[in-house]
Amino acid sequence: xxxxxxxxxxxxxxxxxxxxxxxxxxxxxxxxxxxxxxxxxxxxxxxxxxxxxxxxxxxxxxxxxxxxxxxxxxxxxxxxxxxxxxxxxxxxxxxxxxxxxxxxxxxxxxxxxxxxxxxxxxxxxxxxxxxxxxxxxxxxxxxxxxxxxxxxxxxxxxxxxxxxxxxxxxxx
Numbered sequence: 001x002x003x004x005x006x007x008x009x010x011x012x013x014x015x016x017x018x019x020x021x022x023x024x025x026x027x028x029x030x031x032x033x034x035x036x037x038x039x040x041x042x043x044x045x046x047x048x049x050x051x052x053x054x055x056x057x058x059x060x061x062x063x064x065x066x067x068x069x070x071x072x073x074x075x076x077x078x079x080x081x082x083x084x085x086x087x088x089x090x091x092x093x094x095x096x097x098x099x100x101x102x103x104x105x106x107x108x109x110x111x112x113x114x115x116x117x118x119x120x121x122x123x124x125x126x127x128x129x130x131x132x133x134x135x136x137x138x139x140x141x142x143x144x145x146x147x148x149x150x151x152x153x154x155x156x157x158x159x160x161x162x163x164x165x166x167x168x169x170x171x172x
Contacts, residue, residue, distance in 0.1 A: 060161035062086050064109060064128040067163060071107035072097030079160060081109040083146070084132070086161035087153045109163060111135055115146035129166050 062079075067086060070079035077090040078097045089096045089106075096102045102110075104119055113123035115138050125133055138146070 059159075060086070061168075062161050062163050063166045064125055064132070064163070065166070067109075068107045068128065072103075078106050080105045080107070081163040082111050082114065082150050082153055083135075084163050085150075085153075085159050086163055087157040088160045089153070089157050091157065109133060111146060112138075114149040115142040117145065132163065132165050 062081070067079060067081060070077055072078035072090070072093055077088055078093055079086050079088055079090075080096060081087070092100075094100055096106050098106075100106075102119065104121060104124065105113060108124050109132065112133055112135060113119060115135065116123060135143075135146070
């Protein structure tokens, strides 16, 4: 009987040694890495949040006078017109809004100023109730510059309306 007890004790000691061999720091590290990876894949994911859309802008007909209030002051949107199309440039408020380098174009027809590369007040329509600037006296280089600006605005900003003379505002 003594032999059996001795043999059982030897086998039990081997089992302890085998379990100690499994608990090495490397094996514990690998086990932890496996558990973390499994948890990462199996943990519940929060539902994907949809991006918030900007409020819809209705296409509107503007006259020079009705466009004027959209200059970015009092937290209003910033609009400007180029060749009769009104763009919402509010995202570019740092450039076109109050204090920006192009602020004198906000709420105005910026076509002539952009074509001529000038920020002077003389480039803006003076008579808000008069005819729109036809740009007929601009040269080829100025018209090309204006086209470049127009393409840039089309790529970056939404067209929210059209600019018409005062008499045509009620017809549209």
